[in-house]
Amino acid sequence: MSEPVLEPTTDRGRATRQALLDAAEEVFGLVGYNDASIGEITRRADVAQGTFYVYFPDKRAAFSEVVRQVNRKVRHASTLGTEGAVTRMDAEKGGFRAFFDYIEAHPSIYRIVRDAEFVAPEAAGAHYEAWARPYAAALREAQESGEFADGIDPDLLAHLLMGLSEFFGQRLPRWESLGREESIDQLLLFVERALTADDPRSHTVKRVMNQGDNK
Amino acid sequence: MSEPVLEPTTDRGRATRQALLDAAEEVFGLVGYNDASIGEITRRADVAQGTFYVYFPDKRAAFSEVVRQVNRKVRHASTLGTEGAVTRMDAEKGGFRAFFDYIEAHPSIYRIVRDAEFVAPEAAGAHYEAWARPYAAALREAQESGEFADGIDPDLLAHLLMGLSEFFGQRLPRWESLGREESIDQLLLFVERALTADDPRSHTVKRVMNQGDNK
Amino acid sequence: MSEPVLEPTTDRGRATRQALLDAAEEVFGLVGYNDASIGEITRRADVAQGTFYVYFPDKRAAFSEVVRQVNRKVRHASTLGTEGAVTRMDAEKGGFRAFFDYIEAHPSIYRIVRDAEFVAPEAAGAHYEAWARPYAAALREAQESGEFADGIDPDLLAHLLMGLSEFFGQRLPRWESLGREESIDQLLLFVERALTADDPRSHTVKRVMNQGDNK
């Protein structure tokens, strides 16, 4: 006697469902999973409270889907930032910046991503894994080509970089004294050093040293 | 007329209060702030439900204090790990390792730290700031002594390192395939590269270089 | 203006209606009136939820009709069991047995019959009355012919026997230790004694006595 909660068949149904999903994203982002109430969601979606349960079996299921939706968007935005890059390091920088731009424009998704870890771990996990796979592959390539230093498992590396970007992205405002751009630059410098095991700010100097050494 | 939620004056009072705090830490850690109920806390502390409000004005206040208690412990454990280190880099490594050991032995504090950001941001913030201040000072010193590369604001650096350790510490089990020790080693390698802008895996060569340089 | 909840005019309509009725019988029997949901009924009948209200004004009306349908079947089965009996007592036994067989093969109707008393008393009452009338007539005849002892109102008697059969039929499994056949035999012995005021297990003896008496 299980409930069905089917995919909608009509356009009207699909529209309502999406309206609910969007409203849910808003509310979850604003007040977090626990304080989000179905009532507030349906109010914003302009439907009756019961309608929620036409499309989602319960609050968690809706949240889980919101998480997937949000992650899809984030990933998309980040990926856009990597396009056109020549070196892998440039791709990294572009990806990081695009991610920061996106998260700054949609600050509430942070809350969703955080809650996801406990409320919808399956969705959260899937997101990280889905992201990590191609990311790690790209990193491995860069290691093999010599652009990046090796000695660190690419999968681990991918997670470290995701963690850094998330952590930093969520705290960007903290460094307003340093300035948004400057703090991003410094973060990227940190990342570059870690990846290349080399100080880009003293390239010329080192090169000279190295040349001397090589003799 | 309003009860001021007394600091306990008697020994018995202090004991009860601490029992509540410990029980609260358990419960908050187990199920998170929202799903933690006062009833469960008092049950574990073996006191009546009303007693809770003798010591805390409300749930949030107790949580806030738990957060402080937890952070104090974490900081303490980490700091112990840095003792006896000669170089700053060794101190970093010791601190990281001690932190991982502690978090692995007390996995539930993770949940508390996470929730703190939204539920008791003042306590969470205070923790990071309190930690960051001496940390940043130590990093600045290492930069000035030339042990660490400069170009990155020490305060920002301190936060990046705290972020990394937290992120990684919470996911240690993910890399069981790599092995706990190996994955920690790789993380530390990542950190070392980022801090020294230098690949420690080629130290001998460099040291030679440096020696020649020093003359 | 109000839709009259039409008797279906087309074959297709009749089929849908019957499908709904059968599905309803299933669901009502399985979980009882209250826990039965229109949604589950229409799902099993493989029609849209709205279709239900094309044929029934509301849940109760459908239930009421299910009750009638069920009772009709039960009565039919019982009556079949009485056919071909020579004495009234044999008819009783046959009817009882047929009833037990039927209820054992369709255990869920029990639930429907029970609920009917509160949810659709008119249908339940009609059933008992419809059954009682001919039943009482047959009993009266048996009393008048001397086959059954008199002194008990035939209508009351009919109800007692219906009550007994229902009560016992619903609990048949309880006496598995005694064995299904043996427990039925004993029930029928109970009934026979009550009806004939005579112990069939000592017939020979009594007959002798009676013969002696008749002289």
Add this chain to the structure above:
Amino acid sequence: MSEPVLEPTTDRGRATRQALLDAAEEVFGLVGYNDASIGEITRRADVAQGTFYVYFPDKRAAFSEVVRQVNRKVRHASTLGTEGAVTRMDAEKGGFRAFFDYIEAHPSIYRIVRDAEFVAPEAAGAHYEAWARPYAAALREAQESGEFADGIDPDLLAHLLMGLSEFFGQRLPRWESLGREESIDQLLLFVERALTADDPRSHTVKRVMNQGDNK
């Protein structure tokens, strides 16, 4: 993290609990399990809705306890009716009559007993079994002493008699045309015949016969 729902320790608590139980009996009896609402129960008990859950984990648990309470009362009343009886048959008659009196004075318990079978089968079952055990023992004794005919398992017999009394008790009003007393008398006649396999209305005659037989 299971809920406690303790037995109350204070008098006040015990009183509240009993008030809830009594209110619940009223409401369950009036409208049945499903249509009974916690709100109505607490309103009648004159406590807040939340108080209900201080004493019962959920609606079913309260119902289950009501069932036990009701059954205890019924059994008590019936048993009182058997006291002072000399023969077993007199005890039967007294018990039946007392049961009818009680059920007539508290008609709503019928609804509770009926619902119990589906909602709280454990409580319902326990009731019948608890009642059947001593009942069956008494019947066996009467069979062994020769007062009652044997050939029917005493346990089965006990259930048949409980079933009869319940069925009949609940329908007493149906035979108002016959008159309450007369219909009870006829029921008891039915029972007596079934138990003694003998027609009490022709005792003198039979006795004579038997005497002749004994020679």
Add this chain to the structure above:
DNA sequence: AATGAATGAGAGTTCATTCAT
């Protein structure tokens, strides 16, 4: 005749908090 979307009242339940003792 049939559909699937939408409704909204109402249910049971939870729990932080207050209160009298």
Add this chain to the structure above:
DNA sequence: TATGAATGAACTCTCATTCAT
């Protein structure tokens, strides 16, 4: 200082029913 009882607002979820197509 401590207790256990009591509170009541708020929440999620269900479901019979209506409606537009």
